Amino acid sequence: MANLDIKIREAEFTDLELILAFIAQKSEFDGVPHLLEATADKLKQTLFCDSPIVRVLFAEVAEKAVGFAMFYVSYSSLLASPVFGLTIYLCKLIFAVLELEQLC
Numbered sequence: 001m002a003n004l005d006i007k008i009r010e011a012e013f014t015d016l017e018l019i020l021a022f023i024a025q026k027s028e029f030d031g032v033p034h035l036l037e038a039t040a041d042k043l044k045q046t047l048f049c050d051s052p053i054v055r056v057l058f059a060e061v062a063e064k065a066v067g068f069a070m071f072y073v074s075y076s077s078l079l080a081s082p083v084f085g086l087t088i089y090l091c092k093l094i095f096a097v098l099e100l101e102q103l104c
Helices: 013-029 040-047 092-103
Strands: 006-010 055-061 064-076 081-090
Touching (some): 013 064, 013 081
Antiparallel strands (some): 055 064, 064 081
16 A cells, blocks of 8 residues: 555644534534534634643645544543543545555
């Protein structure tokens, strides 16, 4: 298989709608679109504030976002230690690209 040029980048404020689109796709994938309450305004308040509680990374192929990851740190008083959380979603496009790469 040929090397696939995947770029990872941190989300920017201008990515709010893209982040929301990935969250919506993930809710469909998880079978819970009816639970989706995320809005661009809510994301703005938690992702692009003075002390963000969640960070977002995008995976891009040919400058097209094909996946995202949201990660955050919580704290467990029982463990007296940080607890890391992570959400990852890859859209169907990346699997199509990988399939084409296998055919080459």
